Amino acid sequence: MRAVVIGALALCLLPLVGCGSDAAQTASDSKTPPRVGACRDLSARDLTRASNDGKPVACAKEHTAQTFLVGELPRSTGTAYDDKGHAGYVYAACTKAFGSYLGADESMVMRSRLSWAWFRPSERGWDKGARWFRCDVVGGPQDATSLRPLPEEAEGMFGTDLPDAWFTCADGESVSTGTKVACTEPHTWRAVTTVKIGQPDDAYPGDRLAEVRSRDYCKDSVRGWLGYPPDFEFGYSWFREDHWDGGNRRAVCWARTTK
Structure with a gap:
């Protein structure tokens, strides 16, 4: 925070008056x-x-x-x-x-x-x-x-x-290219579930296995969320090693839906 002193009174003109340079204390x-x-x-x-x-x-x-x-x-x-x-x-x-x-x-x-x-x-x-x-x-x-x-x-x-109003949906042809919006706005995809792809003490399985687990687990999860239809579209957001090291063990699963 910058302190601004205005006017001639800021000058130390009197020998018995001292000037301080400390800015006012903030929170x-x-x-x-x-x-x-x-x-x-x-x-x-x-x-x-x-x-x-x-x-x-x-x-x-x-x-x-x-x-x-x-x-x-x-x-x-x-x-x-x-x-x-x-x-x-x-x-x-x-x-x-x-x-x-x-x-x-x-x-x-x-x-x-x-x-x-x-x-x-x-x-x-x-x-x-x-x-x-x-x-x-x-x-x-x-x-x-x-x-x-x-x-x-x-x-x-x-x-x-x-x-x-605070859940995430996406509007577009795919999850990755769609604009992320609140689910109260028009959308074509909804983040409906998350799936756990590892345990807290597990080492990172590598990018390929992390993505495959996310895809396969999300496919089953979204099918269940939709009521087990014969045909459906789904997406998934998986996270790399930096997120794993931060403690995340989940992937986000998306269903193609306007609901």
Whole structure:
């Protein structure tokens, strides 16, 4: 944050008056952690930054983010501001809390049009001893260029009649080339299930086997979702080794349908 001083009064003209160069303290400079449940109106660009000073707004007003977890980084993740261990710790903690906060299981989370972002203190705050982190549910997938307003309360939202507006569909000839849209919009494909292609302790099976398992398991899963028709079209989204190393063992299954 940049501090701008305006006018001649900024000059140190009197011998007994001192001038300070420190900028005013922001929320990310503080050792006081944020509050769970706070709502903010963030932009997609805000999500690319390490810290955030967006002011909380009333959740009854339009907002695109809501804080669902606040925690503290342990010393074991590193003592430097940019130590890589911080991100791994936060990823595990926030991934686990994300679905619980929404009232969604792992399959629902992977098929949703929601994601989460995390923020930490500024470097200035870190130097003061701040070690908190904040995780926000945001109104858009990870690659979103803009965010949609969330409902007034994101906690438990998948236990309401809202979810179809937040599930992922695609409109196009194929899943890969179709435009991803909310399932309340016209579409030709719907992400209907996910399938598990490995266990937590399994080594990555390689690209070819990961894709074949995803294809075969999704074929059976989509057939069942459609009611076992004699003919149907399906698609699948499988994930490579980097996602496997991050803990994902699932593929997303798509059915060709306008429902």
